[in-house]
Amino acid sequence: MAPIIKPPALEPGDLIKVAALSSGMETELQEQYDRGVAEIEALGFHIEPAPLTDSSKVWWWGAARPAEVGRELTELFRDPEVKAIWSLTGGRFAFSYLDAIDYDVVASNPKPLIGMSDIAVPNLAIHSRTGLVTFHADPLVFGVSEWPELPEAGRKAHADVYRRVLTSTEPIGRLPALRTRR
Numbered sequence: 815m816a817p818i819i820k821p822p823a824l825e826p827g828d829l830i831k832v833a834a835l836s837s838g839m840e841t842e843l844q845e846q847y848d849r850g851v852a853e854i855e856a857l858g859f860h861i862e863p864a865p866l867t868d869s870s871k872v873w874w875w876g877a878a879r880p881a882e883v884g885r886e887l888t889e890l891f892r893d894p895e896v897k898a899i900w901s902l903t904g905g906r907f908a909f910s911y912l913d914a915i916d917y918d919v920v921a922s923n924p925k926p927l928i929g930m931s932d933i934a935v936p937n938l939a940i941h942s943r944t945g946l947v948t949f950h951a952d953p954l955v956f957g958v959s960e961w962p963e964l965p966e967a968g969r970k971a972h973a974d975v976y977r978r979v980l981t982s983t984e985p986i987g988r989l990p991a992l993r994t995r996r
Contacts, residue, residue, distance in 0.1 A: 816921070816942075816943065816944055816945030817945050818945045818947060819921070819924045819944065819945045819946045819947065820924075820947050821898075821924045821925050821926045821946065821947060822897075822924065822925065823980070823981050823982055823983045824859065824897050824898055824926070824980045824981050825897075825981065826858040826859070826981075827858065827859070827860055828859055828860065828897035828898070829859070829860045829861075829862060829895050829896055829897055830854060830859045830860070830861050830862075830896070830897065830898040830899070830900050831861075831862055831863070831864045831890050831893075831896045831898075831899055831900070832847075832850075832851070832861060832862070832863050832864060832867055832900050832901075832902050832954050833864040833866065833867065833886065833887060833890055833899050833900070833901060833902060834864065834866045834867045834871075834877030834883070834901075834902045834903075835877070835883060835887060835901045835902070835908060835929060835932075835933055835936060836876065836877065836901070836902075836903065836904055836905030836906065836907040836908050836931070836932040836933060837876065837877065837902070837903050837904065837905030837906075837907065837932075838866070838867075838869065838871060838876060838877035838902075839863075839867045839868065839869045839877070839902060840869060841869050843903075843955050846955045846956070846959040846960075847902070847954065847955055847959065849958075849959040849960075849962060850954035850955055850957070850958040850959035851954070853958045853959070853961050853962070853973070854900065854954070854958060856973065857973055857976060857977050857980075858977070859898075859980075861900075864886055864890060864899075865886060866882065866883060866886050867902055876905065876907035876910065877902075877907070880907075880910035880911035880914060881911065881914045883907070883910075883911045883914070884911035884912070884913070884914020884915045885914060887899070887911070887915055887936065888914075888915055888916040888919050888920070891919050891920045891923045891925065892919050892923055894923070896925065897925055897926075898925050898926040898927075898928065898980065899925065899926070899927045899928065900928045900929065900953070900954055900958075901927075901928060901929025901930075901933045901953045901954065902953060902954050902955055903931075903953045903954065903955040903956055903957075904929065904930060904931025904932040904933055904953055904956070905931070905932045906932055907932060908932045908933060908934075908935035908936050909935055911936075912935065912936065912939050915936065915939070915940070917940070917943040917944050920940055920943075920944050920946060921943075921944035921945070921946065924944075924946050926948070926949055926980060927940060927946075927948040927949065928948075928949040928951050928952075928953075929949075929950075929951070929953045930950050930951060930952065930953060930957070931953065933950075933953065934950055936948075937949070937950060949979070951976070952972075952976075961973070
């Protein structure tokens with residue numbers, strides 16, 4: 815197994831790209847997308863969509879053809895301006911592009927990859943092939959976009975934990991449990 819690589823800590827103003835790593839962007843999700851972007855920007859980061867979040871790129875139940883998704887993920891790791899990659903949502907597509915990821919590029923350009931559901935697949939593949947620590951955490955849509963529905967204390971706790979995990983240069987230690995019920 816590869817040695818464990820902790821991605822570099824983010825700083826305020828850093829660029830996070832939202833990537834469609836499984837299901838694509840659907841036009842009816844725009845409001846949730848915008849809410850999720852606002853929540854991450856409130857953490858102090860700059861957010862931009864990766865090209866395959868364009869709803870016209872959708873291919874079957876995925877964001878694009880598998881080779882395109884793998885190529886875009888590789889390019890997001892290669893881009894020095896991008897400091898983290900946050901998944902748009904989950905889905906049922908991630909197995910299809912694992913062979914299209916350039917794991918050498920990922921290992922040479924470590925950065926946080928954040929997502930859950932189907933995104934556990936590239937998270938685990940990347941970790942097993944490179945040692946990079948990835949984050950099984952809320953996707954932008956159906957995750958971060960729902961933080962405003964939490965009680966204020968829960969919303970603040972989520973924001974504090976995410977900010978702490980993404981910006982810490984020290985070991986995190988035991989994080990407080992998050993209460994997600996209303």
